[in-house]
Amino acid sequence: MSSKVAVLECPHYDEDKIKKTILKGFEFIGRPDVKDKRILLKPNLLMPAEPHYAVTTHPAIVEAVGEILLEFGAKEVLIGDSPGNALSNIDNLYRRTGMLSLAEKKGFKLVNFSREGIIEVENPNGVVPTIPLSKVVRSVEYIVNLPKLKTHNFTLITCAIKNIFGTIPGFNKSKFHSIAPGPKEFSRLLVEIFNAVRPSLNIVDAIEGMEGDGPSGGTPRKFNRILMSYDGVAIDAVGGWMLGYKPDEIYTTKIAGDMGLGVPSLDDIEIFGSKLEELFGADIKKVLTIHNVLEKVSSPMLSFLSKRLVKLIKIYPEINDDKCIKCEICLRSCPKRAISRVEHKMKIDYRKCISCYCCHELCPQRAIVIKRNKLAEILWLARD
Ligand code: SF4
Ligand code: SF4
Incomplete structure (x- = not known):
């Protein structure tokens, strides 16, 4: 089995440039079938922070993806996330991260994961017996995962798999840290959540990510790239590589590969747009836990x-x-x-x-x- 990952140069958050870059990426990974579908865009909106802090997915990426999918025939574009702080004011989160003005400008719909209710999804033989997902996840026909490439002080990196943790609304996220206190078991739980959600497409904001004490206390770091793949495990293998890790050093990538959810081996990933050896983050400031x-x-x-x-x-x-x-x-x-x-x-x-x-x-x-x-x-x- 092999997977395709587009790793395309894009040095700025310029909407036209981002759109052209993403369209080029679709030529390589294949055009998504979104005709007449309701789409959920799931950016990383960890906390209410303006885009220049490089903590959250930049609105220019969200905008370009939403526009392209509408041009491809999508019926409706929704944007949603559940921030780390369960008591966070969601309106303030959407305003400060730039999602509110984007939604108003483009006619995208902002959804509140907590308000829409929870659906318990069976998780046989998992870390938890059921996974409490936001109902929004099951109400759409297509999910686009829009992570930000960052170091993470618990899971080492946050990219496609970790970003899906945000589909768990409210206090359940912190409860899961108690149930699975170590990084290995917590990573298994993250993979199980990823498996329950199975985003259709992953597009990573790696124009500017983060190094050091990520995912919020580190230093913004320019990677000048957008990553695209239908395989969330393969995109995490490449993203981790850009942050200076081999795929088997990252629990989430390794566990997801072992579970057959995608391709974790860089040898089996077809990369377009960049050379793998040039992407390795040898000088990245990693986290230390x-x-x-x-x-x-x-x-x-x-x-x-x-x-x-x-x-x-x-x-x-x-x-x-x-x-x-x-x-x-x-x-x-x-x-x-x-x-x-x-x-x-x-x-x-x-x-x-x-x-x-x-x-x-x-x-x-x-x-x-x-x-x-x-x-x-x-x-x-x-x-x-
Ligand atoms: S340490 Fe940070 S989060 Fe905690 S009370 Fe102080 S400012 Fe708020
Ligand atoms: S358990 Fe420790 S590290 Fe985790 S939130 Fe509480 S004080 Fe912070």
């Missing part, structure tokens, strides 16, 4: 590490009181209720913390930083 420190340490070294020593590796969220505005988003988003407000300060109870980094991901002030102790840094440097 407790889990990937342990994964990366070579086995002889691991045998040296007693359980006690492992416990001495610390990679933890820390709140910067000077930046904190006490909005309590972290408190409400923490799956383990490890954050509380004590005498006008936000405090983390590290005995409860499971290092999911949701608080870091969702803090609107970037007031939460990921700290590493010396041992974590040494192990990271010794990983190769």
